[in-house]
Amino acid sequence: MPSLFRKKYLNNLSKMSFISTNKARLRKLFSGLLIAAVCMLTFGGCGKSYTPVTHVVVIKGLKFLPYELTIRKGDTVKWINKDLVKHDVTEETNQTWTSGVMNKEDVWKMAITETTDYFCTLHVIMKGKLIVE
Numbered sequence: 001m002p003s004l005f006r007k008k009y010l011n012n013l014s015k016m017s018f019i020s021t022n023k024a025r026l027r028k029l030f031s032g033l034l035i036a037a038v039c040m041l042t043f044g045g046c047g048k049s050y051t052p053v054t055h056v057v058v059i060k061g062l063k064f065l066p067y068e069l070t071i072r073k074g075d076t077v078k079w080i081n082k083d084l085v086k087h088d089v090t091e092e093t094n095q096t097w098t099s100g101v102m103n104k105e106d107v108w109k110m111a112i113t114e115t116t117d118y119f120c121t122l123h124v125i126m127k128g129k130l131i132v133e
């Protein structure tokens with residue numbers, strides 16, 4: 001009965017390919033899950049899950065306090081002038097950004113994306129540093 005044999009053979013073959021397709025799907029699914037698990041363990045979740053925070057630098061006694069601040073990219077730094085005299089916050093190397101004049105109790109803030117040295121143009125001895133990790 002060659003034709004019956006052939007029919008069984010083909011039937012088995014189609015079952016096998018169905019199984020192997022399912023195996024491939026399962027393998028894909030598991031590798032996807034594995035990648036997701038590794039991402040979550042390594043980075044605390046893939047994508048931009050970090051929520052930037054705001055840091056405060058107090059200007060007091062002709063000083064930026066703290067003088068040096070380590071932050072994460074995209075964090076905001078807020079300067080508060082607690083001195084009676086005017087100050088500013090200015091990027092030191094090329095003066096690419098500045099707060100402008102800050103009077104007593106003035107607040108100025110900026111999102112920081114790279115490590116930056118800054119100073120006060122009104123009192124050039126006043127210096128600060130932001131380190132982006």
Ligand SMILES: [Cu+2]
Nearest residue numbers: 087120122123
């Ligand atoms: Cu100043």
